[in-house]
Amino acid sequence: MHAKSGNASIRDRTQEFLGIAERVKKSYCSQNGPSSSGSKPEEPPRSAMAMQSEFNRRASKIGFGIHQTSQKLAKLAKLAKRTSVFDDPTVEIQELTTVIKQDITALNSAVVDLQFLSNSRNEREHISTDTTTHSTTVVDDLKNRLMSATKEFKDVLTLRTENLKVHENRRQLFSSSVSKNPTNPFIRQRPLASKSAASTSAASPLPWANGSQVDGESQPLLQQQQNQQQQQVVPIQDSYMQSRAEALQNVESTIHELSSIFNQLATLVSQQGEIAIRIDENMEDTVANVEGAQGALLKYLNSISSNRWLMIKIFFVLVFFLMIFLFFVA
Amino acid sequence: MVKITALMVLKCTPEGADPVILANASDLSSFGFFQRPSVKEFIVFVGRTVARRTPPGQRQSVQHEEYKVHSYNQNGLCALGFMDDHYPVRSAFSLLNKVLDEYQKNFGDSWKTVEADNSQQWPYLSEALTKFQDPAEADKLLKIQRELDETKIILHKTIDSVLARGEKLDSLVEKSSDLSAASQMFYKQAKKTNQCCTIL
Numbered sequence: 001m002h003a004k005s006g007n008a009s010i011r012d013r014t015q016e017f018l019g020i021a022e023r024v025k026k027s028y029c030s031q032n033g034p035s036s037s038g039s040k041p042e043e044p045p046r047s048a049m050a051m052q053s054e055f056n057r058r059a060s061k062i063g064f065g066i067h068q069t070s071q072k073l074a075k076l077a078k079l080a081k082r083t084s085v086f087d088d089p090t091v092e093i094q095e096l097t098t099v100i101k102q103d104i105t106a107l108n109s110a111v112v113d114l115q116f117l118s119n120s121r122n123e124r125e126h127i128s129t130d131t132t133t134h135s136t137t138v139v140d141d142l143k144n145r146l147m148s149a150t151k152e153f154k155d156v157l158t159l160r161t162e163n164l165k166v167h168e169n170r171r172q173l174f175s176s177s178v179s180k181n182p183t184n185p186f187i188r189q190r191p192l193a194s195k196s197a198a199s200t201s202a203a204s205p206l207p208w209a210n211g212s213q214v215d216g217e218s219q220p221l222l223q224q225q226q227n228q229q230q231q232q233v234v235p236i237q238d239s240y241m242q243s244r245a246e247a248l249q250n251v252e253s254t255i256h257e258l259s260s261i262f263n264q265l266a267t268l269v270s271q272q273g274e275i276a277i278r279i280d281e282n283m284e285d286t287v288a289n290v291e292g293a294q295g296a297l298l299k300y301l302n303s304i305s306s307n308r309w310l311m312i313k314i315f316f317v318l319v320f321f322l323m324i325f326l327f328f329v330a
Numbered sequence: 331m332v333k334i335t336a337l338m339v340l341k342c343t344p345e346g347a348d349p350v351i352l353a354n355a356s357d358l359s360s361f362g363f364f365q366r367p368s369v370k371e372f373i374v375f376v377g378r379t380v381a382r383r384t385p386p387g388q389r390q391s392v393q394h395e396e397y398k399v400h401s402y403n404q405n406g407l408c409a410l411g412f413m414d415d416h417y418p419v420r421s422a423f424s425l426l427n428k429v430l431d432e433y434q435k436n437f438g439d440s441w442k443t444v445e446a447d448n449s450q451q452w453p454y455l456s457e458a459l460t461k462f463q464d465p466a467e468a469d470k471l472l473k474i475q476r477e478l479d480e481t482k483i484i485l486h487k488t489i490d491s492v493l494a495r496g497e498k499l500d501s502l503v504e505k506s507s508d509l510s511a512a513s514q515m516f517y518k519q520a521k522k523t524n525q526c527c528t529i530l
Contacts, residue, residue: 254475297520
């Protein structure tokens with residue numbers, strides 16, 4: 001049982017084991033309880049249980065801490081692998097590194113304390129061999145896990161330093177001065193690949209030409225040669241390279257601005273298109289209205305110009321006035 | 331105003347010996363007629379000195395009075411340019427690169443065996459001198475940047491005119507909606523007059 005509890009997921013097994021141990025101890029001390037030395041044997045089991053639970057609590061805390069630290073370590077490893085020359089999350093990596101280091105030292109001291117506690121308890125009181133083996137196994141396991149975490153941490157740090165070294169090399173390659181003849185024809189001939197004789201290697205400069213940011217300036221860059229560290233000229237090369245990099249970044253940002261301007265233009269024009277459609281509808285309504293009105297007026301004109309009714313009405317009005325006139329005069 | 335005064339191609343022997351001039355082109359129109367020979371000598375001398383001091387595979391810029399001398403030593407073949415202070419350094423070096431490549435393409439490796447100063451003119455160099463007086467010609471990045479800036483200006487103007495068009499369209503909408511309302515009134519009026527005058 002204790003061998004089982006010594007391996008993975010200590011927390012869970014520990015609780016089970018704790019329950020069983022309590023039961024056993026209860027039965028043990030209930031056996032001893034009625035006897036004269038009742039209280040005293042009760043004390044050690046109870047404080048033993050208290051110590052045991054204290055031990056278990058601490059062990060579970062340490063295990064949790066190790067788990068969290070290994071998670072942070074995985075994050076750090078991902079960051080360290082991800083680095084490229086231009087986009088270094090150095091600050092985050094540094095922060096994570098210090099945090100992980102602190103965690104590891106804290107966990108280390110906690111494990112040492114735990115071991116000391118278990119040793120002292122084992123020496124001080126009368127505990128079954130199962131408990132002692134259990135506690136030693138727990139402590140050993142925690143120590144192993146902590147050691148593996150530390151080893152992973154060290155691996156990540158070495159990986160990171162290697163990456164930094166590779167970046168430094170690349171940077172030196174780009175800001176270099178003196179030639180090495182074998183690589184020279186490859187590199188120098190690339191812009192004249194269509195014309196010059198010995199150029200076969202459009203591919204070979206590319207892998208270390210470091211991706212899309214450098215492609216635009218790869219032609220002039222690739223005419224550089226490898227470095228033999230002449231310090232006073234390297235600053236000039238650096239500023240040359242930096243000015244090229246800066247110019248490229250300017251071009252890129254200008255292109256971004258241009259794209260945003262075009263997008264705004266498109267939005268504006270589409271909005272105005274909608275307005276134009278509205279105008280069109282209004283005009284169609286107007287045309288319909290005017291046509292209807294024109295039709296109505298035409299009807300009116302017809303009715304006015306060719307109404308027999310009207311003639312009869314005029315005739316009657318005339319006759320009426322004639323009557324009145326005749327009546328008043330005669 | 332940016333200006334190139336001279337372009338030279340030299341062969342640099344490692345350490346010690348004087349570099350050998352392979353091609354030389356200069357634009358001395360800014361100097362008086364009688365100063366030209368001395369200026370030419372001066373250019374030759376400064377060129378030789380700078381080329382000798384430039385280690386292979388490196389670029390260098392030396393300030394001399396009001397001129398900057400840019401030199402690029404590429405594996406024994408060295409190109410120099412005498413430019414004034416305003417000429418952008420980057421364009422200068424890309425121009426030197428181009429000159430060297432062109433020379434390599436034209437003359438292959440024959441320059442390695444030349445020991446005496448070459449006095450014949452290399453026409454490419456002289457036309458390069460005139461063509462590249464404008465730094466944008468030499469440096470593609472500069473050209474691209476310039477064109478992009480022009481495009482941006484044009485786009486700004488376009489957006490301004492589109493906004494004006496938007497305003498006009500708004501006024502047109504107003505007018506057209508007024509028109510449609512007025513025509514509706516007209517229609518109703520016409521219908522009304524048609525209907526209620528049958529009596530008289």
